[in-house]
Amino acid sequence: MEETLKILVVGTDEVDRMTIRYALTKAGVQMQLSEVDDSNDLFSTLKNSSYDCVFLDYRLLDQDVLTLIQQLHSSEIKVPLVVLTNQEDEQLAIQLIEAGATDYLSKSRISPETLAQVLRNAIRIYRAQMQAALAIQQIRESHEQLISKNQELERQQQQIQKQNLKLLEASQVKSHFLATMTHEFRTPMNAIIGFSQILLRPKCGKLTHGQADMVERILNNGKHLLMLLNEVLDFSKLEAGQLDLKGEIFDVSKVINLVVDEIRSLADAKNLSLLMQTNLQNTLVFNDPVRVKQILINLISNAIKFTDSGEILVEVKELPANRVAIIVRDTGIGIAPKDFKHIFEAFRQVDQSITRKYPGTGLGLAIIDSLVRIMGGKIFLESKLGLGSMFRIELPRQVKLTTVAADTPASQLDSNEVFRSAKNPHHSCSQFSKAQIGYPKFKL
Incomplete structure (x- = not known):
């Protein structure tokens, strides 16, 4: 069913109004047509009712049409305006469109087909303009909302930064x-x-x-x-970033044997087998022996603590790219997969209750993880509940020290530097300890 349009014809000439009425009727336009003959009636009519289109005679006796169109727009009265002129005048047409008219039509060209076409075009253009205006308004509102949200995010970010500073200070x-x-x-x-x-x-x-x-x-x-x-x-x-490695060349298998011998009594007290396997062609490494020993003590002590029966195996072997692996396996209680991501967190234990079976600070694995990262290594965990766990540490054979002071003793220099110095005849042997004098013949 065709839409019924509300149309307003504005003009002082009765014949012109009748011509428009006849042409629209002849064209079969479904409409409710109203007529006014001056600008005052036009304003009151448009304020009290809405119309789909207004046909406006350019020759109103009481007011200039260009001024009238501008007044309509300034009053925020929105309606398609088709101006009827007495002649074809391009300059006038440009002025009408710039003032805010939707379209124009010379009275000499009025016919049912032409008028109906102009009517449809004016309504289509007007609706497109309204949709564009609505879209622009929505974009403007969205832009304003984004600005507001960005300002709020900036305030929140500043607040978070302040809180982070307070947390860092704390x-x-x-x-x-x-x-x-x-x-x-x-x-x-x-x-x-x-x-x-x-x-x-x-x-x-x-x-x-x-x-x-x-x-x-x-x-x-x-x-x-x-x-x-x-x-x-x-x-x-x-x-606090205040723990530095004190690098020196040492026999890693001897350090592991020493730790195993020191801790063996703990395993014997629980009737556990504590075994060691070494598969290294070259047992010399450049690292901090005290911190390597600390890592081993924590790993093996943990394995003994969480193992009630079976064995603990400590293994060290070669890896490609001049690295070594230290592996500690146990047949203990194991770790659930859901706890893997928390196992290296400080003060974190699987059982956090005050009545837990296994005591401790919960710092052992966190310290191991930090030390391994400082050494440029990686730590891996494999475990199943009730079947035991495997901690695998991969370390470079030669760790890189972050800073070396000018008066750093030779025992704390990079191993390559130790080798170069030892081979240089201009250096005195007094720069090196007895244990280090023999190392340059080996290659790490």
């Missing part, structure tokens, strides 16, 4: 506090351990069985507490 204060307190605790703890060892010596007098048992408990608990304090101190240094 973290630095915490790390400094941990380092200070741990250092302060170590002094009396070392005294407790030292006096306990003195009391257990025969020359200090014979203790009763009960007294010796209590002193041994003091000694063992003191050593355990000192180990926990050292973990906290190392972690605070790592977190």
Whole structure:
């Protein structure tokens, strides 16, 4: 069904109005047609009702049409305007369009077909203009919303930056506090351990069985507490970026054997087998032996702690690209896959309850992870609940030290530098320790 259009004809000439009415009717336009003969009636009519199109005679007696069109637009009265002129005049047409008319038509060209075509074009153009205006308005509003959101995001970002600065400051204060307190605790703890060892010596007098048992408990608990304090101190240094590697050339298999021998008593106490396999053509590496030993102690101690039966296997082997792998396997309780991503987090343990079966600070693996990254290595975990775990550490045979001071002793230089210096006849042998003088004949 054809749309019924509301049309308004504005003109002082009755004959012109009748001509338009006849042409639209003849063209079969479904319409409700209204007529007014002056500008005042036009304004009141358009304010009280909406129209699909207005035919406006250019020769109104009471007002200039160009001014009238501009007034309509300034009053925000929106309607398609077709201006009827007495002659074909391009300059006038341009002025009408610029003033805000939708289209124009010479009265000499009015016919049912032409008028209907102009009517349809005017409505189509007007609706397209309205859609474009609506789209522009929506774009403008969206742009304003984006500006507002960006401003809000900037405020939030500034707030987050302030909070991050506060958190960083709090973290630095915490790390400094941990380092200070741990250092302060170590002094009396070392005294407790030292006096306990003195009391257990025969020359200090014979203790009763009960007294010796209590002193041994003091000694063992003191050593355990000192180990926990050292973990906290190392972690605070790592977190503050103040832990530096002291590189030197050493035999990694000897260090591993030493650690295994030191910890074997813990495995024997739980009836666990502690095995070691070495598959290295060259056992020399350039690294920090103290920190490598610390990594091994933590890994093997963890394996023993979480294994109730079976064995712990420590393996070291060659890798391509001048690297070595240290692997610790156990037949312990294992780790669930969901806990893999948290296992290297500081103070994190699978069982976080205060009644947990396995004690500790939860810093061991976090320290291992940080030390391995400082050494330029990687750590991998494989585990299944109830079947045990495997920690695999891959390290470069020669670690890169971040800074080397001018007065750094030869034992802390890069291994290649050690080799070059040792082969240079202008250097004195006094620059090197006895253990290092023999190393240059080997190639890492």
